[in-house]
Amino acid sequence: MFENLTDKLSKSIQRLRGEASLTENNIKEIVREIRVALLEADVALPVVKTFIEQVKERALGTEVLTSLKPGQVMVKVVQEELVSVLGEETVDINFNAQPPVVILMAGLQGAGKTTTTGKLAKYLSERRQKKVMVVSADVYRPAAIEQLETVAEQVGATFFHSSVIDDPVTIGMTAVDAAKRGYFDVLIVDTAGRLAVDESMMKEIRSLQDNLNPTETLFVVDAMTGQDAANTAKAFSETLDLTGVVLTKVDGDARGGAALSVKTITGKPIKFQGVGEKMEALEPFHPDRIASSILGMGDILSLVEEVERKIDKKKAEKLAKKVSRGNKFTLEDFQDQLLQMQNMGGMASMLDKMPGMSNLPDMVKDQVNDKATGSMLAVINSMTIKEKRYPQLIKGSRKRRIANGSGTTIQDVSKVLKQFNQMQKMMRKFKGKGMMKMMQKLGGKLPGGGLPF
Template sequence: MFDNLTDRLSKSIQKIRGQANLSEDNVKEALREVRVALLEADVALPVVKSFIDDVKERALGKEVMTSLKPAQVMVKVVQEELVKVLGDATEGINFNAQPPVVILMAGLQGAGKTTTTGKLAKYLKDRENKKVMVVSADVYRPAAIEQLQTVAEQVGATWFPSSVIDDPITIGMTALQAAKKGYYDVLIVDTAGRLAVDDAMMKEIKSLQNSINPTETLFVVDAMTGQDAANTAKAFADALDLTGVILTKVDGDARGGAALSVKTITGKPIKFQGVGEKMDALEPFHPDRIASSILGMGDVLSLVEEVERKIDKKKAEKLAKKVATGNKFTLEDFQDQLLQMQNMGGMSSMLDKLPGMSNLPDMVKDQVNDKSTGRMLAVISSMTTKEKRYPQLIKGSRKRRIANGSGTTIQDVSKLLKQYSQMQKMMRKFKGKGMMKMMQKLGGKMPGGLPF
């Protein structure tokens, strides 16, 4: 997300940093570029105007102009104002209520409510250690109830059965009673969507909200719809007592207009963002980290948290001990490291969270792509166990067989083997306690995601 905006803003910020002194003219010139960048990112016009006015007021005041390092203070001002636009602080689910905490999911059809219901259930179950029940009150969309059942089974949440012959209010009330009897911590109610905002839909959801009195009413919106997302969110906020927003399909949105508009227009915080198709691809929305990321400063905290959560620590320690004692690092180990990197979203996802990556030349960015990781995994998967443990056996006809089996070329197989050989040499240099300490610090991550 924010790829285009980050590129534009990073260049504008770079110009500001390059100024020994700031004047009213160069501040206005920089803000003109920022304004254009925000408009191109499909940020709502009132939000852009308010943001530019606030930054300008602070930039031309004593706070910046009289400071010892005005350029650095200016960058700090832009970041702080971005944080304000995005929502000041991270806000999660409010658990300060008598269990079960009821979460009502609202939104238009196609925004991803049902999938997000499953993702939220998994998030609360895995990271908040909550006992979660889900129920579908969507009696209109074909197979909506069955879809939620499938999603619930995937994430290990309890699915409460409902039927298309029941009305949504009855479904909600019955599920709430069952959640109370079963001592559930959370009940998530998935509601029906429509292709557009209409009075009948709003009236139905409002009646359901009044009946089950949810602690949270979350508006689920597709980030890729940009400014329209903010306008739709405003319509829902006017009709319902919303407590927050969930942005979906954030990974496919290069502009970021929705994220930068929703909070200001609705007055409601963005609580979560969907960052991929997998059921664990739901993350809390951190305004300060997002602001840093937009300005090309990276998001190291999120990267560290992701490593902590997704890296298999037992495997990391086992591999560290193996290498430290001088045992051979095999292609099986290499394959395992590539799989763990892929589980974290791939090399490009990791690099996006590191400071300064937006300033890398396009040629370098193009080389660091996750297609190469998939290709390497395909090559290794086409090898026999013996070949993975004794790569020196892979010559001539074996290379041809592996290339044919993986859909790659003999040159690709040779490059992989060469890269693996280089890694082995590196491992020998780090053999001993020093290597073990380094491995433990990195959580077992090996620098294996290099492109062919």
């Protein structure tokens, strides 16, 4: 998300290089470019107007530190104003209520409510250690109830069976009673959506809110709908007592207009963002980190958290000990490294969180192709255990067999072996205390050099 905006903001602010101070003249063109960049990102006009006024006022104000260069001042001001627009701080689910905490999911059809219900159930059970039940109050969309049952099974949440012949409010009330009897911490209620905002839908969901008295009413909105997302959010916030917003499909939105508009329009915090199709692809929304990312400053905190959560520490420590003792780094080890990288969303996803990546030439960015990781894994998967441990055996007919088995070419197999040899040479440098020294430099955040980059 925000790729286009990041590029344009970075280029605008770079114009201040060589300037001695900020003046009305030298920021006039930059402010104009920022305004155009925000509008092209599909940010709502009232939000753009207020944002630009604040940036201009603060950039020319007396609060600026004299020790900072003009470009640094502008980055500081824009970053802080972006944080303000996005919501100042991360806002969690409110668990300060008598269990079960009822979470009502609202939004238009196609916004991703059912999938988000499953993602949220997984997030709360795995990362917050909550006992979660889900129920569908959508009695209109064909197979909606069955879809949620399938999703619940995927994420390991308890599914409360409902029926299309029942009234949505009755379904909700019955589910609350069942959640109480089962001592559940959280009940997530998936509601019906429509293709557009209409009176009957709003009346029904308002009735659900009045009767269930949920602790949280989350508005689920597709980030790719841009300014329409903000308009829909406004309509829902006028009918319901919303407590927060969940942005879905942010990984497919290069503009970011919805994220920069919806908090201001609704007055409610963005609590979560859907960052992919997988059920674990739901993350808390951190305004400060998002703002830094927009300005090309990366999101190291999120990267570190992701590494700590997804890296198999036992495997990494085992590899560290193995290499430090001088034992060979094998294709099996290489395979594990590739799988761990893939589990983190691939190299491209990781680079997005690194500072300064927005300034890389497009030619360099294009070379980071995560499809190549899948191809490399296919090649290694087509090898025998003996070949993985003794890659020097892989010649002639063996290469041909591996290429046929993996759907690749002999040249692809040779390329994987070449990359493995380079990795093996690098690992030899960590013999003895070298690996431990590297781990200490990384502060233990990437145990055992868990990723090959």
